[in-house]
Amino acid sequence: VTLVASLRDIVGETHVLVDPDLRAPYETDWTRRFTGTARCVVRPASTDEVAAVVRVCAAAGAPIVVQGGNTGLVNGGVPASGSEVLLSLARLRDLEPVDVLEAQVTAGAGVTLEALQAHARAAGLDFGVDLAARSAATVGGLVATNAGGVRVLRYGSMRHQVTGLEAVLADGTVISRLTGLAKDNTGYDLTQLLAGSEGTLGIITRVRLRLVPPLPARAVALIGLSSTGDALSVLARARRLPGLAAAEVCYASGVSLVRTYAGLGAPFSEDFPVYLLVELAGGSDPTDELLEFLGGCEEIGDATVASDAAGRTKLWAYREAHTEAISAAGVPVKLDVSVPLAALADLVAELPTTVEKVAPGARTILFGHLNEGNLHVNILDAGASGVELTDAVLNLVAGYRGSISSEHGVGRAKARWLALSRTPAEIAAMRRIKAALDPNGLLNPGVLLIDAE
């Protein structure tokens, strides 16, 4: 019996894709930067089917690459070696009724973020994570990569929403922990170990997620400033506001690109080097609180405030249209870093010089989540210097004791730079955990931990 025949016995004839045309949508990531060949694509419909697939693959010695919504950015969800079985979790789309009493819900790994959000809102609640890929990104992938987004400041990242999960380990055993107890001090937190492990320790099939009260009243300020340091001063004070819901930063070069791309007018009569977007949210209108706060900030060059939905969307667009505007301008080298806040202004100041040395004439566009010291570094017109540029920027970040991947994860794309952010002792501990749970290296080989040389 061949592997494909065994897999078809488990998931049914039509859910094992061998034909290259049928495999193709799974074999290339959405940015089209990463592509590979899978032995086949298998689409199980339940945790039990996933477990059976894993057992069959383990018996055949066939490595597995796990895929959710295929919206990753670090080459962690498409095949690399040609020998992998690509396990798509897209059919695990169960969405249980919202448990309003617990303010929690259990969702299959294949449920999209958008479907989850709609489901929560229909029950009068909300979900604490939001990001641009919401229509395709799936719950399983969001947990496996500990996704971030614009609401981390208030609710934490994806791992902080997870109160339990179900997963298939490399030997086909299922660990299931979906009761969603808010407190449970009975041993190692396997849920948090699997969250952010990028599919290398187990395959997350279902998750239990906390929901948050909706905050219907919002006010947004777009603020023009003369430096990153001033933006940080404003943030430090804004943190005292109980309603603070977002603090996003962007820069003149990006805002100019966005204005051209989206046909937006200038936010202010004067141009500023730095723009800070601050959002307050609450049960009652926070506009007065926001205006009072802005009045007390001497750093502010200019500011505009919106409380109605249309006005808020317009102000958010200066920040949110960055990704699309950059894509429209070319194929960027995309990095995603964070540094301690005390080092952020220095990093921003040094980045252009570092880039210029490696890729003269390249354009560096920065934007990100100020509270977490997290900058998305997009470099346009870098030519063929991608790897060299990545190396230079990530080394600069490491010099500030920063993270080479703040939100996106490591995948295969960043694995060679892991040692810039983790010490040899940490990497050794990770390897021991990997070896303990997946001794044959079946799950996502080459992702996160690469073979020592």
Place this chain on the structure above:
Amino acid sequence: VTLVASLRDIVGETHVLVDPDLRAPYETDWTRRFTGTARCVVRPASTDEVAAVVRVCAAAGAPIVVQGGNTGLVNGGVPASGSEVLLSLARLRDLEPVDVLEAQVTAGAGVTLEALQAHARAAGLDFGVDLAARSAATVGGLVATNAGGVRVLRYGSMRHQVTGLEAVLADGTVISRLTGLAKDNTGYDLTQLLAGSEGTLGIITRVRLRLVPPLPARAVALIGLSSTGDALSVLARARRLPGLAAAEVCYASGVSLVRTYAGLGAPFSEDFPVYLLVELAGGSDPTDELLEFLGGCEEIGDATVASDAAGRTKLWAYREAHTEAISAAGVPVKLDVSVPLAALADLVAELPTTVEKVAPGARTILFGHLNEGNLHVNILDAGASGVELTDAVLNLVAGYRGSISSEHGVGRAKARWLALSRTPAEIAAMRRIKAALDPNGLLNPGVLLIDAE
């Protein structure tokens, strides 16, 4: 060279205690329920000294039991076998200046919760965890046991405050991760794996902690209700209030005990079976919001509200004096369980019958943290039936898919009941992780995972 001589070379003569009188305060827990004999007590003063101590113990094959403030409740921090070196972290008392920009601070494992809170408040911030043992409980122990308390509803438990840590592994290597990056997706979250692992995977020597904005304005309501179900209905609506800071439940039997012990008057002209304490906190006075909320709750039998410090303390006393009042009334069997909220009313209803069957005439006092479905079960006048009673209650809890230890941890005291809360697959995964990081079982033997029979 003896082990003691080697240890004295590392930490100095006076910090290795061999004399039984000097060892004694370390060998018995504060409740005086658990006691043992240590080979010696060693008091290192730095991470490097801890690492050297671990290496020497590993070479000698001497197991280590780790102790913080010795305020644990599950026999996890005193020796059991007589062969252990007791490693006290009390001298790791470094407290770095508060990083106001990051709203974080780095503290040595031996810093008390009280010292941490005072340090944070002096910098205009606050710490998100508070509990009764604050004057003795240490930061290292709080993280190692993932302590809870009355503020979990708002800020999460201890693990949610930790942005990084430094720890010594069983082979004496040090993992250090103290930059405190709010987002860092570069591999396995060793910090969260060690948090709550009760010293069995590594010895936490320093931690990086997030601080929270102070919420100076508070209002407290004590509410009389006729059932646990009604308390849950009020809670479900209270969760929509952005200022909700605490929701604590207690019952008539406990309130009666507290009134006698503390000489408190009756909170209401009428007695109620269930009492719910709700606290709102914010930047501005939340009293009106609280009154409006209470006006909309039909379940409420009676309610009293306090906004000034003295009045709030008085209302809190009905809940907070429970532990002392119970201790004054006898030596209780102490359990600490949580169940899904949907099962809580049933658990409360069944507990007296379950207790009565095993220990006729015993008194069951319940109080706890309603939002987490967490009840502290204290049973007075149980006679010699402690183990049998524990077994009966924990089995009842497990029947509702609850946790046999919501806050206190497992230690040695609850290890035999671990399988009531964790599946064989989970326990197997835990054992593999333990074996990977501590193959010789050097750290806290007998705690959490006991040898399979």
